[in-house]
Amino acid sequence: MASPLLHKSSHQLRIGQIFRFDIAYKPCSSAEDYAKLPPRSLWLRVRNLEPLALRAAYLAGPYSIYVDCRPLDYERNKKTFITAEQPLFEPQLHPGQTFWVELPCHVFKEEYHWSVDVVSQIIFNTSQLVNFDVCISESRDMSEVVAKANDLVVSVHDTLDLWNLPVPDTSKPIHLVILSHGLHSNVSADMLFLKEAIDNSRENVVVKGFFGNICKTERGIKYLGSRVAEYVVGLLQNEAFENANKISFVGHSLGGPVQTFAIAYLEANYPWVFQKLQPTNFITLASPMLGVAHDNPAYVKMALLAGIAGRTGHELGLQFTEKGNKPLLLLLPSGPTHRVLKRFVRRTVYANAFNDGIVPLRTSALLYLDYQGLSTLLGPQTGQPGDDPKLSAKIPRDLPDAQDSQSLVLLAVMSYFMPQKHSHDESERKLKNEDEEALVEERYLKLPKPLMLESAASLLLPPLPSKKYLTDPESRENVIFHDKVYTENDLPKAEKSVKEVEDEAALISSLNGVKRRSSLQSVGDAERKGMIKMIASKGEEIRLVILGNMTEQLEEAIAREYHKLMLWRKVLVRLKPDAHNNIVVRRRFSNAYGWPIVDHLVENHFDVDLPDELQLTKEDSLDTGPDGAELSKILSVDVIRRENEELDKVPVENAEDTWTQFNDKVDTFDGPAGIFCDISERVLKMKNDWNTVGLKAFLPQYKEEQVTESPTTEEAPKGLMGDFI
Known part of the structure; x- marks a missing residue:
């Protein structure tokens, strides 16, 4: 019964x-x-x-x-x-x-x-x-x-x-923690596990995240970051946060660059925020801080250029705009950003060395690593600042390909549109470092590079942790194999100055027919015309190769600016697929391989004392260079608010096909999400018909009846993917 x-x-x-x-x-x-x-x-x-x-x-x-x-x-x-x-x-x-x-x-x-x-x-x-x-x-x-x-x-x-739980003790000082999510993600569900883990620390914390950027992550880092910053200002104007005395930022994936722009926006427009609150932790988890263009194949670079991921894709692709502006990620570490970043007590990046084909190790680890320490693989290292700078070097451009990749093309498109480039099959490579005293030739650690299809497959079909893993902590491997603090002195000597890199990149980018600003005046007309003529005669392939080289130099310029006068703790991890979502534990049990990373983050950044040797000066950095001045112009609150209002005016459904064309004179740019929303409307109609008449909704007779009932109704345009359903 x-x-x-x-x-x-x-x-x-x-x-x-x-x-x-x-x-x-x-x-x-x-x-x-x-x-x-x-x-x-x-x-x-x-x-x-x-x-x-x-x-x-x-x-x-x-x-x-x-x-x-x-x-x-x-x-x-x-x-x-x-x-x-x-x-x-x-x-x-x-x-x-x-x-x-x-x-x-x-x-x-x-x-x-x-x-x-x-x-x-x-x-x-x-x-x-x-x-x-x-x-x-x-x-x-x-x-x-x-x-x-x-x-x-x-x-x-x-x-x-x-x-909104647990309720904090407002009579005690409050540590405000702001979480930022990645592309095609959300804070509320995807970062709840991290939020509750921080809540369980012994500190009186309040963890918040801005929910308003859901399904808007293709509108650009500037759009997303400014909205996060305005959200923080709104929180601090609430009486509940009168006793707040510290603030931290934790970003996953695209959330890293977004929160970087947010702190720059706050410093430029609301300087009282960081005067009232001590900047404490700046943490990124598998974040593309240097963009994603360099490690991608040529067809992905062209897709980013065409607007496959909206304004965000252009910014991550380090593209110069039609107005001749420098890439946003190149400007971002300078000026107000550098000034406030230097005042944070701790700056930590967590990077996936394995099984993350979405955000490459180069960009998530800020490019430079100690290869002597990595080659030992003896476990976490806690080296002190300044350990033998000769043995630190850039992460190689190409890493050995991973094996047994999945062939799921559609899933690759779903995987945040950030695949990695295939490299030649080589058993080992050599890396050469030069300094004033000696030439050091060393073999670097073989880091297998996950491929885009492999990462895409694991996004929807993730390998699940075993019951033993969930119930027996002793069965879990130590997934952190490199943990070290880096200083500017650990970086090898730069081959070119930042200005030289910017001028060369702008020159090559001019091949797209874009007018450049006066920053290129230092390059002679004859030299420019000669280079353009040479590249044009060699065809598109050579042009893309040179663009790739310029991208590598832009990455180096960005990385050096982040390391300027600052300490960075770099934590490299070895997680099983899907490493990109596991690192933040997107779902409590299906992404449980990331539990040790979240535990490490909480234990090392909340309710902990700062070691004496890591005490930082609180003096402001006076960055008055051209990049800092250009960034300050971009951060104008009135300009950004006006641009954001224009972006919000046009509904996503009316943005059909605009995502394939980028023009910085066009204010609205919704990316493929607009197409997906168009599909969603069709599916919603199908769902309603199913609930109303069942299987009859799929019979030709029913469709004819629907057309007969409303003969004057014009057929809606199907759009680029209208025939998908």
Whole structure:
């Protein structure tokens, strides 16, 4: 006989949303009552109520959800011996699927507690939603009758509840922590695990993140960063933050450059922020601080140039604009940014050395590493500043290819549009460093380079951690193999000055027919015309090669500016796929390989004292160079607000095909998300028809009836991918 339901609730998930169900069950008042009549175990059922037909509509959703269930007293860093107390999870609960979990009551407890998380997996659209329900009964054979249960209490917390808990002690100094997400990501769901880990530190912290950039990450770093900065200003004007005395920034992937622009914007327009609050931690996790163009193949560079990832793609591709402006990432480390970055107590970058084909090691590790230390692979290193600068060098341009790549082209497009370039198959390479005293020739560590298809496959089909990994901390390997503080003195001698690099890059970029500004006057007309003529005669291939060389030099200029008069702690990690999402633990259990990284971040940056040898001067850096002055102009609050308003005016649906053309005179630029939203509208109509008439919606007769009912209605343009569904 089917058992009645003790609890039933239906909910809807939009992009970035999460529901947490805290289940409290008290069937027995004493051990004696339990011994007389042991209670039956409960059964939990979570169903994705969307139609089966939506399983294939990935670009419009996806319409899947992530679900996990764990005892409330489960701790990931303590060994779990009892099988019934081990966590269970489903990384992709597709439309029409059901997640079952037994909630055991085999051992007497005064009260049993479980926690269930249900998380949206939608990526591309803010209007779509996923319907699901949660039911609890004493048997897996459930009826639809709901019976009241006084001994069962289910507390439901939504996204805003979770991000406003725990309540801080406002009578004590508050450490404000701002989280920033990456391309096609969100703070609310994708960075919740990191938020709660920081909350559990012994410090009186308040962790916040700006939710307003969801589905707008293609509008540019300037757009995203300024909105984050304005959000921070709004928080600090709230009475709840009157006692805030410290501020930290943690960014994942694109969130690194975004938060860099945010602190520059605050320093230029709201200098009181960093006068009132001590800049404490500036942390990036697998962030493309130097862009992503250099390690990409030629076709990806052309795609970025064409606007495949919107303004953001152009900025990450280190492209000069039609107005002749320098790449934003080249200007970003200078001026106000350098001034405030230097005042942070700690600056740390976490970089994936393996299994991350989205953000290369070169750009996430700020280019320079100690190869003698890396070659030992004996575990984490905590070298002191200034250790033998002769043995530090740039990360090689090409790393050996990884093996056994997946051939999933569509998934590669979904993987943030940031693949890496294929290199020639070589068993080993040599790196030469020159200094004033000696020529050091050394073999560098062979770091296999993950390929774009491999990373794309792991984004949607991630290798899942084993039960042993989840329940036995001793079975987890030490994934941090390099941990060292670097100074400007650790860098090899520069081959060219920053100005020389900028002039050469601007000259080569002029081959696109773009007018350049007076910064190129130092290059003679004859030399310019001769080079253009030579390259034009050799064809497109040579031009792309030279552009690649210029990109490498631009990366070096950016990296040196970040290292100027500052210490950087670089932590290199060896994570299993999907390393790019594992490093931030996007989902609690499916990305559990990143737990040690989050633990390391919290333990080394919150409620810790600063070592005496790392004390930094609080004097402001007077960076008055041309790049700093140009960045200061870009940071004008009035100009940025006007540009942001223009970007917000045109709805995404009307931006069809504009993402394939970039013109810096055009203010609106939505990238492929506009196409995905167009697809989403079509899927939404299909979903409504399915719910109304079922399979009849897919019959030709029904479509003819719909056309007959509204003969005067013009057919909407299909768009670039209108035939996808």
